[in-house]
Amino acid sequence: MFGFYDKYFTFFGIDIAYYGLIIAIGMGLGVFVACKNAKFRGLKTEDLIIVACYVLPLAIIGARIYYVIFSLDKYTSFWQVFEIWNGGMAIYGGVIGGAIGILLYCLIHKKNFFDVADIAVPSLILGQAIGRWGNFFNQEAYGFYVDNPSMQWFPFSVYIDRCVQDGCTCGGSGWHLATFFYESLWNIITFAILMYLLRKNKLKLRGSLMSLYLIIYGTGRAWIEGLRMDSLYIGSIRTSQLLSILLIIFGIGFIIFSYILHKKGKKKSLAELQPYYQANLATENDKKPKRTKRNKNNEQQVIIDMSGVNSPQNSEKNEDERNNSEEQTIDISNKNNESDIKDNDITENDNINTTNDGDKNKELSKESNPEVSEFRKNETLETIKDNEISNQAENKGKKNKK
Secondary structure (H helix, E strand, C coil): CEEEECCCEEEEEEEEHHHHHHHHHHHHHHHHHHHHHHHCCCCCCCHHHHHHHHHHHHHHHHHHHHHHHHCCCHHHHHHHCCCCCHCCHHHHHHHHHHHHHHHHHHHHHHHHHHHHHHHHHHHHHHHHHHHHHHHHHHCCCCCCCCCCHHHHHCCCEECCCCCCCHHHHHHHCCEEECCHHHHHHHHHHHHHHHHHHHCCCCEEEHHHHHHHHHHHHHHHHHHCCEEECCCEEEEEEEEEHHHHHHHHHHHHHHHHHHHHHHHHCCCCCCHHHHHHHHHHHHHHHHHCCCCCCEECCCCCCCCCCCCCCHHHHHHHHHHHHHHHHHHHCCCCCHHHHHHHCCCCCCCHHHHHHHHHHHHHHHHHHHHCCCCCCCHHHHHHHHHHHHHHHHHHHHHHHHHHHH
């Protein structure tokens, strides 16, 4: 199920190379850091994810092509060119491929190249620092043989048991300068410097962070490359040393040129670009839908604006308005009940009066008959009066009760 070997480990029957795994981890962390830094140049997380889709494939291809071009004598067949799990990727080729990827992204998506580059370089140097440990497992990128026993300790030196470098006096195995570790440590320090300058807004112009990467990394690489035994050459010149010197010159020249343009008013400072950056981020926040969230204290629906605006005062105001509305509802209900009672009284009085009128009509009809005796007429009149008196008394009693 599991097994650990020099260059790879087995996971459920699948051989996974340490070299490839470490590079993948470095890429993943690089993308994560870039997404966190995006806002400092007015970019969004989605922008950096799209950038990664351009940069990472081209960086891998560029790193491999660069190495193969300067090491053609190591390959006996065409298919060996694709065996990247065995090592053989040059970081400068990856930098060139990644730069091409950023340029394509900016041309297609209408972004500023130097904004994207400033966000990319801290992630790039972090990925380089992590990726160098892949050289440890592949036993490559090491330096001269260390024959002094007092210096044969890690991380100053590293033991190589398969040394294949021409002219080495180790006899095929022995302690060598751990140049991969030197570069990894240098890259971590560079990463810390770039992150500090970016997140504290210590730089004034676009592209300055990119230029500092070229200068700081190029300086360390030019020195460390001189200690290695497996360098790539153009004639008698170490390729990476030459390229490092050229990048240092370019970085210094770019900073000077940008400063001159700024003094002439032809290039805006980062402070002047902040409203533009904030507008880009605000536009994205406005597109985000508002979410409803239930408050645990009063169990009522509270609207939360995704732009970060919190309004507890509005919540208290809504509570007061709701209480006032409930009081008004109770008052209206009471008034309606009183109105219903009055309507019932009026209806009952109308029914009583209608009954009395009917009785009166009957009595009058009897009085119109000449055959009715005088005694009957008097008795009828007295009865009508008594009924009227009793009805009035009954109505007064009902009103007093209500």
